Amino acid sequence: LESDAWQKGVLYAEGQNLARHLMEAPANYLTPTSFAEAIQQALHSTGDKVKVHIRPKSWIEKQQMGAFLSVAKGSDEEPVFLEIHYNGSTISGESPLVFVGKGITFDSGGISIKPASGMDAMRADMGGAATICSAIITAASLKLPLNIIGLAPLCENMLNGRANKPGDVVKAMNGKTIQVDNTDAEGRLILADALCYAHNFNPKAVVNAATLTGAIDVALGSAATGVFTNSDWLWGHLRQASVVTGDRVWRMPLFQHYTRQITESQLADLNNIGKYRSGGACTAAAFLREFVTVSHWAHLDIAGVMSNKDEVPYLRKGMAGRPTRTLVEFAAYLSQERQKS
Structure with missing residues (x-):
């Protein structure tokens, strides 16, 4: 039993290390295409219960993911929509847990360009995609008895003659129009379409992770991931998982108060x-909520836990790969709960 626990710990650590490795990789090496290939490679060794779909730009256009495409068009790198399926459940047709991750492999800010100082860290703006994909790889290695689907819209946010301009209006997959007043609020645009798409799978829960806002870093620093959720049940499980792993989460509000601030837009349904x-x-969380109709959804804003200076003593300086272990632990809880019921 001790050796089982040790082995489980090793797999959890390897999962987080994979996320760190992906987040640290330079953006000229880890493009949307090579990110997808790296995940495909890593999943290859976990067995036959895994399917990987690397969806090209033509597929994204067919799905009418106008918000995602609007961000991608400013870069010479082709966008990719990565879809991974882990079928670990023993019950046929069981609803999956869907993980969605922001996959901006480099974020310049676009026309609303970021300050030059520290912009190099934006190679890790795909931290959401890195953590959710690593969590699924770990769940598959642990052979957890549940179904998990991972969705990662992957692209760069760059500036060229086609890039989004402040004031442009784009249309998401569900038909809602969005006025893009700040091109550096791009994560919520690509997630809007991915969250719409997640509903196709009749999910038991949808959990998205994203290095979404500097504001969460101001609020919580690196102590905990901020969680916005419409579900007390989901919150309870995420919190419990984070207590076990020590990679903590903290609940944040999803008030109508915030929704009113993004639905007042001059030119579109949303700003x-x-x-x-x-x-x-x-x-930002209120914006994402406009693309969610499932009753169990959580948004993890991981911008504050993206990197480590000296706060977490067992992590060296650099990209942190948090909260991969908490996502794995959460999936493990769900699989156990399913077996009991």
């Missing part, structure tokens, strides 16, 4: 930034 500077992590 991609709030009317005011205040509560930036909360208005």
Whole structure:
């Protein structure tokens, strides 16, 4: 039994290390295409219960993911929509847990360009995609008895003659129009379409992870991942998982108060930034909620836990790969709960 626990610990650590490795990789090496190939490679060794679909731009266009495409078009790198299926459940046709991750392999900010200082860290703006994919790879290695689907819209946010301009209006997969007043609020645009797509799988729960806002870093620093959720049940499980792993989560509000700040838009149904500077992590979460109809959804804003200076003593300086282990532990809980019921 001790050796089982040790082995499980090793797999959890390897999962987090994979996420760190992906986040640290330079953006000229880890493009949307090579990210997808790296995940395909890593999943290859986990057995036959795994399917990987690397969806090209033509597929993304067919799905009418206008928000995702609007971000991707500013770069010479082709966008990829990565879809991974792990079928570990013993019950046929069981609803999956769906993980969605923001996969911006480099974020310049676009026309609303970021300051040059520290922009190199934006090679890790695909941290959401890295953590959810690594969590699924770990779940597959542990042979957890549940179905998990991972969705990662992958692209760069760059500036060329075709790039989104402030004031442009784009249309998401569900038909909602979005006024893009800040091209650096691009994560919520690509996630909008991925969240719409997640509903195709009749999910038992949808959990998305994204290095979404500097505001969550201001609010919580690196102590915990901010969680916005419409489900007390989901929150309870995520919290419990984070207590076990020590990679903590903290619940944040999803008030209508914030929704009003993104639904007042001159030209479209929604604006991609709030009317005011205040509560930036909360208005971003309120924006994502506009693309969710399932009753168990959680958004993890991981911008504050993206990197480590000296806060977590067992992690060296650099990209942190958090909260991969908490996502795995959460999936493990769900699989056990399913077996009991």
